[in-house]
Amino acid sequence: MPVSITITVVSPDSSEPRQVDTTTTGLDLFGDDRSIVAMQVNGETKDLVHMLADGDEVVPVLVTSDEGLAILRHSCAHVAAQAVQNLHAEAKLGIGPPITDGFYYDFLLEEPLTPERLKVIEKKMVGIIKERQRFVRRVVSDDEAVAELQSEPFKLELVQLKGSAADTEGAMVEVGAGELTIYDNVRRDDSTAWGDLCRGPHVPHTGYINQAAFALTRTSAAYWRGDQANPQLQRLYGTAWATKDDLQAYKTRLEEAAKRDHRKLGAELDLYSFPENIGPGLPVFHPKGGVIKREMEDYVRRRHIEEGFLYVGTPHIAKEDLYYTSGHLPYYADGMFPPIDDDGHLYRLKAMNCPMHNEIFRSRGRSYRELPLRFFEFGTVYRNEKSGVLQGLTRVRSITQDDSHSYCTPEQAPAEIKHLLNFVLSLLRDFGLDDFYLELSTRDDKKKDKFIGTDEDWETATEVLRTVCAETGLEVVPDPGGAAYYGPKVSVQARDAIGRTWQMSTIQYDFNMARRFELEYTAADGSRQCPVMIHSAKFGSIERFIGVLVEHYAGAFPVWLSPVQVTAVPVAAEFNDYLEDVAQQLRKAGVRVEVDTSDDRFPKKIRTASKQKVPYVLIAGEEDRSAGAVSFRYRDGSQKNGVPIAEAVAEITKAIADKVQV
Structure with a gap:
């Protein structure tokens, strides 16, 4: 059955995309122009990056796929390393693999990579991306690699440990057991801007990296090859996505994750x-x-x-x-x-x-x-x-x-x-x-x-x-x-x-x-x-x-797991004894309950219980006491007033038995 394909390409001599329409069952998508940036199949958009595999074979990969994002991020790691060495010629390269949701690159660098410094590196990266430098794969012998990498001691070590070095975290992106390759970043005038020992693959040129969809996120210390006996390097982390919206969604997830950090909540x-x-x-x-x-x-x-x-x-x-x-x-x-x-x-x-x-x-x-x-x-x-x-x-x-x-x-x-x-x-x-x-x-x-x-x-x-x-x-x-x-x-x-x-x-x-x-x-x-x-x-x-x-749960556990399942808050001190009696009935039913008899004012007691993410807050004043009841304040802020004590105990114990989230 024929497939309708619309290809969006960018010619080497132009930054303006043009569309090519065709209907085919087996079209060579590339021909002489390898700068395809998007494809529609039967009306559905398929964004692509391209993987340079063995030799110069070009294989299309969806940029939104796991493989496509890994290629994009690996290429962005190279751009980050190039930017660092452009700014700090003395920087020595470690390894720079793609990781879940991003990438990192390790450097031996005297100057600390401060948040302010990351902004400078990002700006330099944008310049490299705009230059649309081509990633060119080059096979080298072991001896050629050693001669070429004399100024990079960590790369030399990987060459000398070829094969066994693959056991090092992230080293598989550098060397394997077979041939060695270097990827050169080549400018439009065919001059080499930068190069790195790497197995690839990469996008065809740096322009494939969306300058609005990448970010450097943080730094940390890292021992070379994960061994504390080795030099301590600076690890630069970053992320890269297909679109600006994808990047923003990722940042939103990070913000939510930070709120949920179990170390902070603990x-x-x-x-x-x-x-x-x-x-x-x-x-x-x-x-x-x-x-x-x-x-x-x-x-x-x-x-x-x-x-x-x-x-x-x-x-x-x-x-x-x-x-x-x-x-x-x-x-x-x-x-x-x-x-x-x-x-x-x-x-x-x-x-x-x-x-x-x-x-x-x-x-x-x-x-x-x-x-x-x-x-x-x-x-x-x-x-x-x-x-x-x-x-x-x-x-x-x-x-x-x-x-x-x-x-x-x-x-x-x-x-x-x-x-x-x-x-x-x-x-x-x-x-x-x-x-x-x-x-x-x-x-x-x-x-x-x-x-x-x-x-x-x-x-x-x-x-x-x-x-x-x-x-x-x-x-x-x-x-x-x-x-x-x-x-x-x-x-x-x-x-x-x-x-x-x-x-x-x-x-x-x-x-x-x-x-x-x-x-x-x-x-x-x-x-x-x-x-x-x-x-x-x-x-x-x-x-x-x-x-x-x-x-x-962001610390708001279901009732059966909550350390404190009920906090009883009297409207005034005169209702302390009443709520203590209610609490005792709950304890006999196996409920974990505390009564807040502190000197804090009533609103502060409610806020404290809320911050502690207690599932149930039971409140009692004169009206509740006279009716033999309590008022519920749930974790979501909703309330229910005048609940008879027996019904309150039954509601709470049922929620515990049913393992519900309130």
Whole structure:
């Protein structure tokens, strides 16, 4: 069937767009003019950027697609780096990859990148964009790259570490295991304005970057290659979008996210803190935060028991040998704290619970009749996260996991994974997260040395997860190379109230660890068989989950999770005793209630309760007392007067039981 296509192009010698109409089933969109900026297919506009792939092949990519935005942002990162070096010739280049919603570039630079300085850099970037400098790809040998990059020590290091350097965050945009390429920014007179070691791809020229739709956003410190032993660089962050409206929408999302920042709200609501004397990444929960944590733990403990799990408990440290048996050492050594020497015996703070659960399994003989056997605990584990990546509750060193391990026969594995996935999704919905998709993390077949197990093991496990995921009807996004070293996994990616995605629960198919621990069960035919082990964490991390919930609800929790569910505010001191009696009735019904008997004036008491985001404020004056009633003031500011006490108690307890948001 013919397709109607309208192409908008910009000729190299003109900045004015012109339209070319055609009807075709297979048109070469480019011909001699590669400056296509938009295309309409059957009347629907398709904005394009172009990817320079192998050689000079040009492939159209929608600029609004994830791939198109990544190309646009990577190109903008180059423009930012060019602008910095134009302004500071002594600046040394690190790496500059695209990231979610933006890009960054690292520099060794003596002068601090202040907010005022960012404005100067932005102005210089606009000038580069207006010049419409072409991105020209050039293949170089290792020796040529070394000779050309003598003044760039960090680039030289990447060349010398080619292949292995890809393990560095962001380094994949610079070098891989194959040929090296440099992208030159070339002016209209064919003179080279600037160049950078880079694998690409990029837009054809800087004019593709909308000068009204990019911004430099902030700076931070960053160690070269993520190692604290290396030089500290300045990281310049920015963002780029297809249109000015897209940029403004992004800024609006950032403003809303700032209002919801769980670190800020945690202090305002007196939930938790991060004392320097305890250490980075080690939060403490205050009484009100402790209420939320306890409610979550009580809920998930009860749900696990209902789902057939057996509660267990394990210590916080163990002999180092345990983690060699499990395979975590050396595969996960960087994520664990250094060993503790006890009279020549080395111990480790546990970074995971699974090895200890395996010891419980093999403490006695097991029969196939016991399977699937499900162990569960709230186990606090410790991860040696680098200080630079720690962030409030969402990236910590002390992690409380609602960790479970199911031991089953290979035939039971699909049903057990389906059971776990249904459990996970129902749990997230109870906490108000109901917009999610699944991510299936598999082995990187090009790096098999980083994974344990045979090809057959991986194919079987991956297919089981893939099939179960498909049966949910949810979107399944592939994540090649994201598997744990011992098996593939599926993770639930939940979207919060403002559309951000958070990785929550995980389910991992492990065909390896049970063998390493020589776990066995007696099969129906009397033979000794090794079980399949399935790891699952429903919250993932309680600390992180709380941080996500604080931001999702902007601190205004549903009634059942609110630290204080009711604040009683007397109109005058003479009504204190009356509201104390009402509060006592609520407490007997299991409601968390406080009575504000402070010396503050009535309006201030109402404002205080509002700032604390309390779901219900109960007010009483003479009219209420005479009627044996209270007046409601809800969190949204609405009111209901003269509610009999028994009805008030019933309304509040029902909202708690139904887990509603008011």
